[in-house]
Amino acid sequence: MARGNTRQRIQDVALELFAEQGYEKTSLREIAERLDVTKAALYYHFKTKEDIIVSLFEDLTQPIDDLIAWAEGQPRTLETKTEVLRRYQAALTGAEPLFRFMQENQATVRELSIGLTFKERLLTLVGLVQEPDLPMTDRVRCISALFTMHAGTFFMQNVEGDPEEKREALLEVAVDLVTQAQRGPGSSPQ
Amino acid sequence: MARGNTRQRIQDVALELFAEQGYEKTSLREIAERLDVTKAALYYHFKTKEDIIVSLFEDLTQPIDDLIAWAEGQPRTLETKTEVLRRYQAALTGAEPLFRFMQENQATVRELSIGLTFKERLLTLVGLVQEPDLPMTDRVRCISALFTMHAGTFFMQNVEGDPEEKREALLEVAVDLVTQAQRGPGSSPQ
Amino acid sequence: MARGNTRQRIQDVALELFAEQGYEKTSLREIAERLDVTKAALYYHFKTKEDIIVSLFEDLTQPIDDLIAWAEGQPRTLETKTEVLRRYQAALTGAEPLFRFMQENQATVRELSIGLTFKERLLTLVGLVQEPDLPMTDRVRCISALFTMHAGTFFMQNVEGDPEEKREALLEVAVDLVTQAQRGPGSSPQ
Amino acid sequence: MARGNTRQRIQDVALELFAEQGYEKTSLREIAERLDVTKAALYYHFKTKEDIIVSLFEDLTQPIDDLIAWAEGQPRTLETKTEVLRRYQAALTGAEPLFRFMQENQATVRELSIGLTFKERLLTLVGLVQEPDLPMTDRVRCISALFTMHAGTFFMQNVEGDPEEKREALLEVAVDLVTQAQRGPGSSPQ
DNA sequence: TATGAATGAGGGTTCATTCAT
DNA sequence: CATGAATGAACCCTCATTCAT
Numbered sequence: 053m054a055r056g057n058t059r060q061r062i063q064d065v066a067l068e069l070f071a072e073q074g075y076e077k078t079s080l081r082e083i084a085e086r087l088d089v090t091k092a093a094l095y096y097h098f099k100t101k102e103d104i105i106v107s108l109f110e111d112l113t114q115p116i117d118d119l120i121a122w123a124e125g126q127p128r129t130l131e132t133k134t135e136v137l138r139r140y141q142a143a144l145t146g147a148e149p150l151f152r153f154m155q156e157n158q159a160t161v162r163e164l165s166i167g168l169t170f171k172e173r174l175l176t177l178v179g180l181v182q183e184p185d186l187p188m189t190d191r192v193r194c195i196s197a198l199f200t201m202h203a204g205t206f207f208m209q210n211v212e213g214d215p216e217e218k219r220e221a222l223l224e225v226a227v228d229l230v231t232q233a234q235r236g237p238g239s240s241p242q
Numbered sequence: 243m244a245r246g247n248t249r250q251r252i253q254d255v256a257l258e259l260f261a262e263q264g265y266e267k268t269s270l271r272e273i274a275e276r277l278d279v280t281k282a283a284l285y286y287h288f289k290t291k292e293d294i295i296v297s298l299f300e301d302l303t304q305p306i307d308d309l310i311a312w313a314e315g316q317p318r319t320l321e322t323k324t325e326v327l328r329r330y331q332a333a334l335t336g337a338e339p340l341f342r343f344m345q346e347n348q349a350t351v352r353e354l355s356i357g358l359t360f361k362e363r364l365l366t367l368v369g370l371v372q373e374p375d376l377p378m379t380d381r382v383r384c385i386s387a388l389f390t391m392h393a394g395t396f397f398m399q400n401v402e403g404d405p406e407e408k409r410e411a412l413l414e415v416a417v418d419l420v421t422q423a424q425r426g427p428g429s430s431p432q
Numbered sequence: 433m434a435r436g437n438t439r440q441r442i443q444d445v446a447l448e449l450f451a452e453q454g455y456e457k458t459s460l461r462e463i464a465e466r467l468d469v470t471k472a473a474l475y476y477h478f479k480t481k482e483d484i485i486v487s488l489f490e491d492l493t494q495p496i497d498d499l500i501a502w503a504e505g506q507p508r509t510l511e512t513k514t515e516v517l518r519r520y521q522a523a524l525t526g527a528e529p530l531f532r533f534m535q536e537n538q539a540t541v542r543e544l545s546i547g548l549t550f551k552e553r554l555l556t557l558v559g560l561v562q563e564p565d566l567p568m569t570d571r572v573r574c575i576s577a578l579f580t581m582h583a584g585t586f587f588m589q590n591v592e593g594d595p596e597e598k599r600e601a602l603l604e605v606a607v608d609l610v611t612q613a614q615r616g617p618g619s620s621p622q
Numbered sequence: 623m624a625r626g627n628t629r630q631r632i633q634d635v636a637l638e639l640f641a642e643q644g645y646e647k648t649s650l651r652e653i654a655e656r657l658d659v660t661k662a663a664l665y666y667h668f669k670t671k672e673d674i675i676v677s678l679f680e681d682l683t684q685p686i687d688d689l690i691a692w693a694e695g696q697p698r699t700l701e702t703k704t705e706v707l708r709r710y711q712a713a714l715t716g717a718e719p720l721f722r723f724m725q726e727n728q729a730t731v732r733e734l735s736i737g738l739t740f741k742e743r744l745l746t747l748v749g750l751v752q753e754p755d756l757p758m759t760d761r762v763r764c765i766s767a768l769f770t771m772h773a774g775t776f777f778m779q780n781v782e783g784d785p786e787e788k789r790e791a792l793l794e795v796a797v798d799l800v801t802q803a804q805r806g807p808g809s810s811p812q
Numbered sequence: 813t814a815t816g817a818a819t820g821a822g823g824g825t826t827c828a829t830t831c832a833t
Numbered sequence: 834c835a836t837g838a839a840t841g842a843a844c845c846c847t848c849a850t851t852c853a854t
C-alpha cells in the first residue's frame with residue numbers, strides 16, 4: 053500500500069527499537085518483521101545495519117550544525133547564549149528518541165566515528181556559551197548548563213510535574229548557570 | 243600460581259572490557275582469552291554472563307547504600323548535603339570504570355532489574371540534598387548538582403586542566419547549586 | 433549513447449570478471465555495477481547467470497568444432513597434425529581469457545553440462561593427432577602435446593622471455609611429441 | 623562414538639566435498655550434516671571455512687617441500703631428475719583428491735595466498751629438472767614434463783587402460799622430455 | 813578447579829531472481 | 834530497454850551455554 057517511503061519507515065521503526073532496546077539487542081529481523089518486509093529488503097535501502105543508525109545521526113547532526121553556525125555569527129552576549137540554550141533544548145525535545153538513544157548507547161555510538169564528532173559538537177557548543185579564559189569553576193558551570201538540559205530532559209521523566217513546567221525549569225537553571233559564569237570570578241553572590 | 247582469586251580476576255577483566263566496548267559487544271570468549279582460561283571456566287564462577295555484571299553492580303551498590311544510610315541519620319543541613327556530594331564524588335572517582343560503564347550502557351543496564359534500582363537510588367540521593375516542597379527550579383538545581391558531578395566526571399576528561407582542579411571545580415559548582423536550592427522559596431522570585 | 437550492444441558488453445565484462453575471480457565469486461551485482469546498469473537489466477539479456485557463461489562457451493565451442501570438422505576432412509598426415517596444433521594454439525591465444533577461465537574453474541564448468549562436452553572435444557582432438565592402436569606411451573605423448581600448449585599458455589606467463597618466442601617453443605615441443613608418437617613403437621630413440 | 627578425531631574427519635569430508643563440487647559450492651552446512659554434527663562444531667576446530675582448506679594445503683605442501691629439499695642436496699644428474707619425477711608422481715598419486723581439487727579450483731586457490739606459493743614451488747621443481755641457460759624449447763620440455771604428469775594424472779581417468787600402465791607411461795614420457803632437454807640444443811633428432 | 817567438545821539459536825549479509833512499471 | 838523494489842534461500846559466523854571428564 054504505502055510505497056516509496058519504505059526507507060523512511062525503516063528509519064522510524066529502527067529508531068524506535070534502538071531507543072527501546074539498544075542498538076545491539078535490536079536485530080534486523082525484528083525491524084523487518086515489524087515492517088512486514090524481509091530482512092533482505094532492508095539491504096536494498098541500507099548497505100549495513102550500521103548504515104541505518106548513521107543515517108539517523110545525520111538527520112540529527114544537521115540542526116545542531118545549524119545552531120552552531122547561527123551562534124558563531126552572533127555577538128557573544130547573554131541574549132545569544134540564552135538563545136543557544138533555548139534552541140538546543142528545542143532540538144533535544146524535537147528529536148527526543150534519538151537523543152535518548154544516544155545518551156543510553158554511548159558505548160555503541162562511540163565506535164560509530166560519528167560519536168566522537170558528536171562529543172566535539174557538544175564541546176563546540178560549550179565554547180559558545182562561555183567566555184575565553186574563564187576560571188575552571190565557571191567553565192564547569194557552562195558544561196553543567198548543557199548537561200542539565202541534556203540529561204535532565206530524560207531523567208526528569210522520572211519526576212512528577214507538568215512537562216512544560218519542567219522544561220522551563222531546566223532552561224532557567226541552565227541560563228542561570230551561564231549567567232553566573234558570564235559575570236566571571238568575584239561576582240558570585242555572597 | 244595465583245589461586246583462589248580467579249573470580250576477582252574475572253570481574254576485573256570483565257569490567258574493563260565492558261567499560262571499553264560495552265556489555266553486548268564483549269563476549270565471554272574475549273574475557274576468557276584475556277585471562278587465559280576457557281569459557282567453561284567462567285561458568286564455574288558465574289552462572290551466566292548477566293551474573294558477572296550483576297556481581298559488579300553489587301560491589302557498586304554497597305557504598306551508595308552506605309552513603310544513603312549515613313545521610314538519613316544526619317540533620318539535613320547544608321553541611322550534610324555538602325558532605326553527601328563530596329562522598330558521592332569520592333564514590334564516583336573510586337569506581338570510575340563501573341560508573342562509566344553504567345553511564346554508557348544504560349540501555350543494557352535498564353533490562354538488568356538492578357538498573358531501575360540504581361535510578362531510584364539516584365532519586366533518593368537527590369531527595370537527600372533537597373528540601374521538600376521546593377519549587378521546580380530548585381528541584382532541577384539539585385538534580386543538576388548530581389548530574390554535574392556524574393556526567394562531568396567523564397566528560398571533563400575531554401577538557402584540559404589538572405584533574406584535581408577539575409574535580410574540585412565540579413564539586414564546588416554542585417555545592418553551589420544545592421546551596422542556591424537550599425535558600426529555597428522566598429529567596430528566589432516567588 | 434552506445435545501443436544494442438549491451439548484450440555484448442555484458443559478455444565482455446562477465447568474462448573479464450569470471451576469469452579474474454572465478455564464476456561463483458563474481459556476482460551479478462558486480463557485473464551490473466561495472467556496466468553501470470541494474471541487475472534487472474542483465475535479466476533482459478540473459479535468462480540466468482548460468483546463461484551468461486553458457487553463451488560465452490558457445491562462442492568458444494564454434495572455432496574448436498570448426499577445427500575438428502576441418503581436421504576430419506584431411507588426411508591424417510604429420511602436416512595435418514601440425515596444422516591442428518597450430519590452429520589450436522591460435523584458438524587458445526585468441527580466446528585466452530575464456531580458456532584461462534575454463535582451466536581455472538573446472539569444478540564449476542563441470543556442472544555446466546557444456547563441461548563434459550568440452551572434455552569430449554579435447555579427447556576428439558587428441559584422437560586426431562594420434563594413430564589408432566598406439567602403445568600407451570605414445571598416446572600419452574599426444575595428450576601431453578595438447579596439454580603442453582593448453583596449460584603452458586597460461587603457466588608460461590610466469591616465465592620470463594619474449595611471448596612470441598615462448599609460443600613458438602610451445603608449439604615446437606608439441607609438434608615434436610606428436611612426431612615421436614607418429615613414428616610409433618620401436619622407433620623411439622633408445 | 624568416534625572421538626578426538628573430529629578434526630581429521632572434518633578435513634576428510636571437506637576435501638571430499640571440495641574436490642567433488644568445488645570450494646565455493648560446498649557449504650559448511652553440508653560438511654556438518656555429513657558428519658552429523660552442528661555447523662558450530664566445525665568452528666570449534668577451525669576458525670574459518672578458509673582455515674579448513676588451508677589446513678589441507680599444509681598437509682600437501684610438506685611432501686613437496688621435502689622433495690625439493692632432497693633434490694637440492696643431490697647432483698643434478700639424469701638419475702636425480704628421474705627420481706624427482708618419480709617422487710612427484712608418487713606425491714600426486716598419494717594425495718590425488720587434493721591435487722585434483724587444486725587443479726580444478728585454481729581461481730579459488732589463487733586468493734588463498736598459499737596459491738602463489740604453490741606456483742612458486744612448481745617453478746622450483748621445474749628448475750630442478752632443467753639445466754641453467756637452456757634454450758626456450760628445452761625449458762618448455764621441462765615444464766611440459768611436469769604438466770604431463772600433473773594434468774595427465776587427472777585427465778587420463780577419461781582414457782581406458784590399466785591405471786598402473788597409464789601411470790608408467792606418463793612417467794616415461796616425462797622422463798623422456800627431461801632427457802631430451804638434458805642433451806640440450808643441437809642434439810634433438812631432426 | 814577447570815577443560816574439551818559440542819550445541820541451538822540467532823546474527824548480519826549476500827545472492828540470484830522476479831515483476832510491475 | 835531498463836529500473837526500483839522486493840523476496841526467499843542460503844551463507845559464514847558468533848554467541849551464551851552445557852556437560853562429561
